[in-house]
Amino acid sequence: MQASSETLTPPEPTDSAAIAAALRVGLRALAKAVTVISCRHGARRYAMTATAVNELSMDPPSMLICVNKSAGLFTPLTEGANFCINILQASQAEISALCAGKVRGEARFAVGSWRESSLGPPYLQEAQASFVCRNVSKLEFGTHGIFVGQVEQVYMREQKDPLVYMDGRYGAFACTYPPGSIPERRT
16 A cells, blocks of 8 residues: 555544554554564574564563564463563664564574573674563453563663664664754744
8 A cells, every 4th residue: 555645534433444554554654663572482582573662661660562463472472481672773684684584483593692681581782772571461452462571681782873664664763853952943
């Protein structure tokens, strides 16, 4: 579905298929940091690329992730596996592609320096930041599971250059307004 520069007529409130199609098009305008969610379940490691990741609370420090029920990561998370949210750097698009389905299983860990956290899930040493989370709550809604993780460990790099995904493309963040330089609003 291609969006034009014209304003689209909203679908009827009862047409859920049309609303879902419009939502997909509208969400293409939402730029998001690219993350790889990783976990360990038994002897097996899992990883998947995701943008459906958000901070939840600072008290207690927590994050939430949304995972499609068809994803390999869904079952381990449903069974309580702890997880790690790795925010990728702009130079790590290859890792994102691997974990988005280009390869399966252990091959998703072929690029990058993956380390084991003391809580279990692997973390990417070169990520912008990695949040190791204890899996504390889950909810299923529609096609997805929503998992809440209490943040137990944080690994960070000083340099901030995140990989960003928008409109089906990868990019990098460009600072248009340095801190403290937001233009004044004219009335």
